[in-house]
Amino acid sequence: MEYPISAASVETLPNGLTLILDADPSAPVVSAQIWVATGSIHEDTHLGAGLSHFLEHMVFKGTRDFDADTLADTVQAAGGHWNAYTTFDRTVYYIDGPADSLAVFLKTLTGLVFFPLLPEAEFEKEKDVIRREIDMGLDDPDNAATRLLFATAFVQDPRRHPVIGRRQLFDALAYQDLIGYHRQRYVPEHCVVVISGDFDPAHARQSIAELTAESVTSFARPPLVACDPPQLGPRRARETFAIPTSRISLAWKIPALDHPDAPAFEVLAAMLGRGRSSLLHRRLREASELALEISAMAWTGPGREGLFAVSADANPAKRRAHRGDFRRTRQLVRPADRCRFS
Template sequence: MIRFAPSMALLVAIMFSTANLKAAAIDDSSAITLPSSSVQKWMLPNGLTIIVQEDRSAPVASVQAWCATGSIDEDAHLGAGLSHILEHMLFKGTKTRSTNAIAQKIQDVGGYINAYTSFDRTVFWIDVPKDGVATALDVLTDAMMNSTLPPEEYRKEQEVIRREFAMGMDDPDRMAGLLLFATAYQRHPYRFPVIGEVEIYNQLTQEQVMQYYKTRYVPNNLTFIVAGDIDAEKVRQQLTELFKPYPERSLKPVFIPAEPPQLGRREVRQEFPTELTHLDLAWHIPEITNPDVPALDLLSTILGEGRSSRLYRRVREEAGLVFRISAFSYTPGDPGLFGIDATLDSKKREAAAQLVLRIVDEAKQAGVTAEELTKAKKISLSHYLGALTTMRGQASDIGSNWFLTRN
């Protein structure tokens, strides 16, 4: 069952932010100072963006290519999973390298290659020892600009992705998440899963994917991010040379419809062959650049992260209504969702939902304690700093910040 109470969302954000200001005095002596950024950024004449973070703490680097296209940018083929199948295909062969040659080239320098697709981006990365950075830049450039999407490889990947669909349909957590987004979003492309809808996906042709590739994978829609034991100027020089043959291209803007205001609660129930019930409750919240978002992020931690969180203690430990419960604040480039999800016995669903809503309302009315706020800040900071302990984590953080805020 999925419930929404959109009229509460803005109140939660406003009341929580105000409560924080009253709840906790700032202790400057305990403030943590983050290291200053040494990121360098360039934009080449053809529009390619290069961002480099030098970090000599270990003799390794992460080389990443970010394309500003994802599942919400598929235009006439929205819901087909174009971006996702293209992610699978870009290392399957270029004009000068076969799929085996690409894999061998990276293995020879001790590298590891992978990729992912999201709503608004497709990211390809290679983690390598520092002596393999030049090779990684060469291979990524070749894949971004010269992939051939061989038809025989395309047919193989079609079947791989069909198996992904099948596995997802057997996963109650995934199905609940997809149903949540399909219910919360009626017009915005977030309503479609990144992988696509299987019926639309099955209609895709290799020619359509190739056209999408040629249209979206252009220098002025790409960002190369490198973090690690590297020389930033050498990275800039190599990418400048590698991209000389590729001029800036016309890039058609994609219209992304805004999600209209939700006027009433939406409730959806879907049967699934499992012994337990998966319950999701969610509220619409602003995009990541909104000043209320940090308060919402901390609220999700206070409500639903860890055994000392309000929801875990009261709904699971004290009331015994759920087996698992957590909260999240999802804030992508466009307005996102604040949500609570739980796994429970179907007979306890109504009681659990009522208690959860009561706990949320208490936070809206009374705010949070200074102790809760301090702990939530420490948890959030710990997660953030933990992600920066690897070169891949640093590059990913830089990329996300740049893509979402241009900062």
């Protein structure tokens, strides 16, 4: 597959904020985003509490320019579609919409990231919302299986904790913890503003500089983000769940996204377990009828080892045979066992 050459420009403003501008007048639409280089692995002394995800919720309670209701009404009136998400290593806010609404979108996004009100009166209310999210996740068998996989694969790496946090640690968060985390992590040098679509780069650059002029560089120490020591042997974990099927997963550590071998694992995952024509689907679901569903994934990110995993759902009565067939298919992914990377 060939990708078109990008005309995007990359630059850094005096306050440390990075801009990626990709003008394309082919359609009268724009996408404006702010990527904040902070996620659940950066929560330091509050690791495992889900502070990054909580902050993502709280910034929508109003900014220095708009209260919560006016904020939503303003984006909707401008024709914008907005959302946000939090991962292990980043939090992203974005608005897509008509090109002539870019000024509104930029004012909204910079307000959310750099100048949120974070009203204390909304703190406990929003905690209750997230508590319900956590409880719903605990009742979801797919979510539970993923949590168990990551908690088993990683022992010191902070990705052993779910992004949303663990209930006991989340409940212990105080309002000042939220304020302090925003002050330390939502700073220009941790942020990238991305704009693509039909816009004038010079005008956008000036507008962003003016909107973020009061946001300055932080001198806070970077958080401690631990890495796992080399794994010397297999790890196993098991958890019961009140559903009529069983899930079995096998996972291997693989190189980070920026390693030259990373694309090979994506290809291997597609060959083994993506789609009805994949090898494991044909062998374990169609031929032997051991698996109800089966999939493979290569999960990687920049700078840290990832996971190559094969997962299957099966009737509990066939679990032993299913596990044996999984062991036999291990020869198909044996290169992952032998991979050595720096």
